Amino acid sequence: MIEIKKLTKQADNKLILRGIDLSITQGETVAILGQNGAGKSTLLKVLATLIKPTSGLVKINGLDLKKDHIEVKKMFGYLPHSSLLYDHNTPLENLVFFGNLYGVKDVENRARKLVNDVGLSFFINEPVKNFSRGMIQRIAIARAIIHEPKIMLLDEPHTGLDQGAITILNNVVLSMKEKGCTTLMVTHDFKQAAAICDRIIIVKNGKIADDFKINSQSLSLVSEKYQVLVEGGS
Amino acid sequence: MLRAALTIAKKDIYSELRTKQVLGTMIIFAGLVILVLSFAFDPANNTTKAVIPGAVWIIIVFSGILGLNRSLVSEQRNETMHGLMVAPMDASSIYLGKFMANFSMILIVEIVSIPFLFLLFDFKITGSILYFILVLFVGSFGFIAIGTFLAALASNSKSSEMLLPLLLFPMTSPVLIGVTQATKIILTNMEKLSTALSWMQLVAAYDVIFFVLCFLLIEYVLEV
Amino acid sequence: MSMNLEREKAPLPIVDLAPVKSSMLTKILYGGMVVSMLAAFYFIFMYAEVEKTMGAVQKIFYMHVPSAWVAFLAFFVTFVFSILFLIKRKRVYDTYAYVSAEIGVVFTAIVLTTGPIWAKSSWNTWWAWEPRLTTTLILFFLFMAYLMVRQMDGVWDKKARLAAVFGIIGFADVPIVFFAIRWWQSKFHPIVFGDGPSQEGGGIAPSMLVALLVTIAAFTFLYAYILHKGVSFENMKIKVGHYKEKLREKLEN
Ligand SMILES: Nc1ncnc2c1ncn2[C@@H]1O[C@H](COP(=O)(O)OP(=O)(O)O)[C@@H](O)[C@H]1O
Ligand SMILES: [Mg+2]
Numbered sequence: 126m127i128e129i130k131k132l133t134k135q136a137d138n139k140l141i142l143r144g145i146d147l148s149i150t151q152g153e154t155v156a157i158l159g160q161n162g163a164g165k166s167t168l169l170k171v172l173a174t175l176i177k178p179t180s181g182l183v184k185i186n187g188l189d190l191k192k193d194h195i196e197v198k199k200m201f202g203y204l205p206h207s208s209l210l211y212d213h214n215t216p217l218e219n220l221v222f223f224g225n226l227y228g229v230k231d232v233e234n235r236a237r238k239l240v241n242d243v244g245l246s247f248f249i250n251e252p253v254k255n256f257s258r259g260m261i262q263r264i265a266i267a268r269a270i271i272h273e274p275k276i277m278l279l280d281e282p283h284t285g286l287d288q289g290a291i292t293i294l295n296n297v298v299l300s301m302k303e304k305g306c307t308t309l310m311v312t313h314d315f316k317q318a319a320a321i322c323d324r325i326i327i328v329k330n331g332k333i334a335d336d337f338k339i340n341s342q343s344l345s346l347v348s349e350k351y352q353v354l355v356e357g358g359s
Numbered sequence: 360m361l362r363a364a365l366t367i368a369k370k371d372i373y374s375e376l377r378t379k380q381v382l383g384t385m386i387i388f389a390g391l392v393i394l395v396l397s398f399a400f401d402p403a404n405n406t407t408k409a410v411i412p413g414a415v416w417i418i419i420v421f422s423g424i425l426g427l428n429r430s431l432v433s434e435q436r437n438e439t440m441h442g443l444m445v446a447p448m449d450a451s452s453i454y455l456g457k458f459m460a461n462f463s464m465i466l467i468v469e470i471v472s473i474p475f476l477f478l479l480f481d482f483k484i485t486g487s488i489l490y491f492i493l494v495l496f497v498g499s500f501g502f503i504a505i506g507t508f509l510a511a512l513a514s515n516s517k518s519s520e521m522l523l524p525l526l527l528f529p530m531t532s533p534v535l536i537g538v539t540q541a542t543k544i545i546l547t548n549m550e551k552l553s554t555a556l557s558w559m560q561l562v563a564a565y566d567v568i569f570f571v572l573c574f575l576l577i578e579y580v581l582e583v
Numbered sequence: 584m585s586m587n588l589e590r591e592k593a594p595l596p597i598v599d600l601a602p603v604k605s606s607m608l609t610k611i612l613y614g615g616m617v618v619s620m621l622a623a624f625y626f627i628f629m630y631a632e633v634e635k636t637m638g639a640v641q642k643i644f645y646m647h648v649p650s651a652w653v654a655f656l657a658f659f660v661t662f663v664f665s666i667l668f669l670i671k672r673k674r675v676y677d678t679y680a681y682v683s684a685e686i687g688v689v690f691t692a693i694v695l696t697t698g699p700i701w702a703k704s705s706w707n708t709w710w711a712w713e714p715r716l717t718t719t720l721i722l723f724f725l726f727m728a729y730l731m732v733r734q735m736d737g738v739w740d741k742k743a744r745l746a747a748v749f750g751i752i753g754f755a756d757v758p759i760v761f762f763a764i765r766w767w768q769s770k771f772h773p774i775v776f777g778d779g780p781s782q783e784g785g786g787i788a789p790s791m792l793v794a795l796l797v798t799i800a801a802f803t804f805l806y807a808y809i810l811h812k813g814v815s816f817e818n819m820k821i822k823v824g825h826y827k828e829k830l831r832e833k834l835e836n
Contacts, residue, residue, distance in 0.1 A: 136738045138828035173445050175583045209442035213374050225366045226446040268442075296516040330836075384827040505752075512745050516735040525731055526749065529724035530756055540767060561766070565759055572755060576748050577668055582741075 126151040126307050127172070127276065132181030134167055141167045143331040145181070149324075151275075154298065156318035158347075159328035160355055163257070164297045165311040166206070168328065169278045172309070173203040199227065202274030204282055208265040212254035216240050216264045219253060220271050227272035239267040243293055257286075258285040261329060266294060270301065279310040283317050295321050315351070319344040327354050360455070363448040367456025371430065372463055381429045381462060385422040389472035392418050393479060400566045402480050411482045412542040416535060418472055419499060420528075423465050427506040428523050430461050444581060454577040465499050486545045496544055497559055498538030498540070502531055503567040508573040511580050537562040540554040609815075612808040621792070621800035631794035640704040645794060647697040649661035649802035650690045655757075656806060657687030658722060661729070665747035672746070674821065679745035680750055682813035684729050686806060691723040714765035718788060721760050725753040 127149040134142040142165045149155055157165050170176040172183065176193055183190045185197050192283060208218045220236035229235055240249050241265035262285060269277065282294055298308055298321050312318050318325065319339060325347055327335040334354045339346060375382055396414050400407040434440035443453050477484070484491065484517075509526045513519040528535075537558045543554035627645045634641035664680035667673075676726075698716045699709045732746045 126457070136740075138825050170583065175444060177582060195447045195449070198445055201445065201447045205438065205441065207441075209436040209439055210437055211370075211374065211439055212436060213378055214370075220364065222370050223442065223446065226363055226448065228362075228447075249566055437710070473649075502786050508752075509749075512749060515730075515737065515741065515745060520729055522735075526728045527722075529728060530753065531758070532721055533759045536763045536767050560764075561759075561763060568755065569752065572752055576751065579744050579748050582744065 126155075126186060127309075128156060128182070128184040130182040132163075132168075132171065132183060134171060135179045136177065141331055142156050142171070142178070145331075145333060147326070147336075149307060149309070151307055152302065153324055154306050154322045155310065155324045155326055156322035157309060157311045157326050158313070158315070158318065158351055158355075160211065165327045165328050166280050169203070169205070169280050169309065169311060173201055173205075173278055174198060177205055189242040193276065200275040202269040202272070202277045204265055204269040204277070204279045206280055208253075208261045209268060210253050210261065210264060211298055213252055215250050215252055216267070219264065220268060223268055224287075225267055226270045228291055229272050232271075234268075235271065239271060240264070242297070243267050244289070259287055259290050262286055263293065266297060270297065273304075273354060275306055277306060277308040277310075278315050279308065279312075281311050281313065285316045291317065312335045315347050316344055325350075327351060360449060360452045363446070363452040364455035364459060366441065367453060368459035368463070371457070371460035375430065375460075375464065382467060385426050385464070385468045386471050388425055389418045389422040389468055392421055393472070393476050397479065407480065408482060410549075411446070411476070411480055412546045413539050414476060414480075415473055415491055415495075415542060416498070416539050418476065419469060419495075420502065420535070421469050422472070423461075423499075423502060423506060424524055424527065425511040426464050426468075427461060427503070427527075428513070428520050430457055430464075430507070431510045432519055433525075435514065440581075441583070444583070451574050452576040453581060454507065456512070456572060457511070458504060458549050460501065461507050462503045465503055469499065482546075484546055486547060486549045487552075490545045490552070491542070494538055494541045494555070494559055497562050497566065498534055498542075501534040501562055501569065504566060504570045504573060505531055505534075508569075508577060508580070511577065533565050534562050537543040537565070589759070612804065612811055616801070616804040616808045618780065619797070619804045623798040623801035624793035626797045631790045632788055634649060634791075643697050643700055644791075647694060647701055647793060649695065650693040651715065652799055653802050653806045654687050654690040654719065654722060656682045656696055656803070658726070658754055658757065660689065660810070661750045665750035665754075668743060668747045669751075672740070674739070674743070675818070677739075678814050678817045678821075679810070680747060681733060681743075682810055682817060684726055684750070685813065686809050688723065688726045688730065689807075691719055691726060692721045695723060712764075712768055714761060714768055717764045717768075718757065718761040720787045721764075722757060727755065728752060770789060791822045 127147070129145050129147040132142055132145040132147075133140060145168060153347075157168070159165050164332050167176065171178050172185075172190075174190055177191075185200060185338065190197055211222070212250070214222070217233075217240065220239060221232050224232035224236060228352065237246075237249070240246055243266060245260060245263055248256070248260065256264070262282070266282065269279070279298075280326050283291055286294065295317065296308070301308055302308065308322075310318070311321065322339070324336070326333055327350065335350055337350070396410075396417070400410050403440070431440075434443070445448070499565075504525075504528055508574065510519070510523055513522040513526055514523045541555040541558040541562070544551045544558075591619055594731075623645070633639060660683040661680045664676045664683065668680060669674040681828060694716075698719070702711050702716075703709050715730075729746060729749055732749050735742055735745070
């Protein structure tokens with residue numbers, strides 16, 4: 126589904142990504158771990174077509190990231206650090222706006238349903254600027270999946286969420302997975318990574334340091350490997 | 360493409376109509392410009408009438424630049440611009456949507472402030488109102504088309520509100536020369552209408568050339 | 584810990600610091616510039632006759648016109664390299680565009696200072712809203728704006744991309760600016776300026792024309808030489824940046 130070959134990205138003189146080779150099949154839920162500044166967000170941005178890679182090849186379902194960018198963009202649901210929401214608008218307006226951009230049919234009902242799903246139906250007509258961080262994140266998640274994407278790119282979706290919100294998020298990921306959705310998730314939360322992901326990628330210094338599959342809930346394996354690779358010295 | 364652009368324009372105009380932040384600022388600013396003009400040029404003096412056609416464009420340019428800057432800087436909050444860029448459309452759709460929103464906004468400012476200017480300076484149009492509207496349309500189109508583009512370019516800078524005028528004024532000087540000349544003729548001296556028409560043709564040609572150029576190049580401006 | 588230090592001592596990079604050879608091109612440009620400059624001085628001060636009404640002040644004309652030529656040439660070069668950069672995304676194209684714009688600013692500034700001197704002695708006014716002079720003024724502002732875009736903070740390729748875009752539309756703007764200004768002004772000074780391609784062309788003596796052409800050639804060489812030097816200088820700066828970054832990485836890991 127996602128084919129990445131020899132992907133590099135250079136900013137000024139600094140190599141942020143130095144040769145990523147990665148292949149992800151449909152339906153996988155992949156957690157991307159790594160220290161701050163390892164290049165995880167950059168990798169997601171390249172995939173989301175926000176950043177042009179310096180060199181290398183990315184194919185999504187055989188489609189070229191640049192040439193068929195409209196088709197490719199339709200498949201992605203992207204959730205970066207920032208919420209991508211308009212502060213002055215209500216959750217409903219935000220979702221309807223982005224839904225319209227993606228050409229979602231019957232967008233208003235879909236938006237209402239999503240707001241319900243993330244548990245904010247009481248606030249559906251409040252401007253987003255009055256929301257707390259956790260509430261904003263829930264709407265941001267709803268925004269990312271408004272068009273039922275085939276691939277989700279989530280950048281640290283767990284940060285700032287309370288237990289209830291984490292459960293909602295995990296349920297969203299799992300239910301999307303049932304529909305055959307592929308997920309790439311950058312996270313620092315090993316527990317959540319182990320709970321919902323079936324493959325772990327550890328990025329270090331712009332390269333993939335490890336790539337392994339895990340069975341359900343093997344949290345200790347993840348932290349062990351991470352310790353060895355990242356914190357245990359070079 | 361047009362559908363996405365319309366969605367963006369509608370979003371901008373709709374949220375503007377609710378908050379009235381930018382539009383209100385632009386109109387108040389236009390009023391202040393008129394006030395300053397009345398200090399600089401005595402409204403009771405008859406020779407002042409000669410500067411009114413120019414004053415029309417001073418108002419449009421200065422209040423327009425406020426709105427232009429805002430329309431793209433406002434997309435930086437929560438990085439909503441990235442949200443637009445990952446949506447399935449070309450960069451030119453974003454440009455077109457922003458252009459339409461800004462253009463409608465400047466038209467509203469013109470509708471409110473120009474009669475006000477004429478009223479306060481007791482200016483009687485001896486020319487043709489129809490042609491006047493046409494020249495306003497053609498001139499604002501060019502100014503906003505290139506202005507939206509350069510605002511997108513300048514929004515990458517931390518001090519975009521300072522950078523934008525420096526980029527915009529030299530670039531739009533042909534439009535400004537053309538429309539001030541045409542406006543002067545149309546408002547006061549209809550005998551030379553043919554000259555005014557050729558000025559408008561020049562501005563229209565500029566509009567077309569730069570609209571197309573901006574359309575082609577916006578993709579390079581809206582890369583991260 | 585001590586083990587680590589031991590291990591990291593060895594591979595400090597032996598940087599290839601071969602002295603930058605002065606290439607053939609540099610020599611040719613340098614020679615051409617020196618020779619043509621000397622020739623220009625000879626033609627300006629010895630060969631060309633002194634203008635009757637204006638006297639020696641007229642000599643400033645040999646500074647004014649070639650500077651204007653170089654300024655427009657510089658902007659054209661910026662335009663071409665901006666397009667090349669957007670297509671190929673190679674850093675050297677951007678460097679050429681940038682250095683050329685910097686040179687252009689200097690030469691437009693020369694035009695804008697010599698112009699009023701000329702105007703004062705010829706038309707007894709410091710500034711004439713004359714099409715070519717006014718276009719140069721706007722060109723100066725466009726160049727300045729271009730350099731302002733370069734001053735933005737961010738990574739180089741972003742600045743280069745935005746500057747290239749601005750360079751392209753700025754250059755596309757210049758002919759329209761010139762046309763608009765000429766049209767605007769022709770109503771007020773139709774006789775003095777006419778609409779021929781060169782106002783000086785009418786009454787210029789042959790010896791003056793020769794001197795002018797030689798000076799233009801000299802200035803073109805000067806421009807090419809400065810451009811070449813400036814680009815090698817920028818390239819060196821970029822290289823130093825690379826080495827610094829490499830060294831920093833080595834020290835970090
Ligand atoms: N626009 C940029 N310009 C320069 N350096 C950048 C830019 N974006 C990211 N970086 C650098 O790239 C590295 C990786 O960043 P990022 O992908 O955000 O890391 P992560 O998400 O893994 O914490 C960091 O060292 C950061 O400083
Ligand atoms: Mg990150």
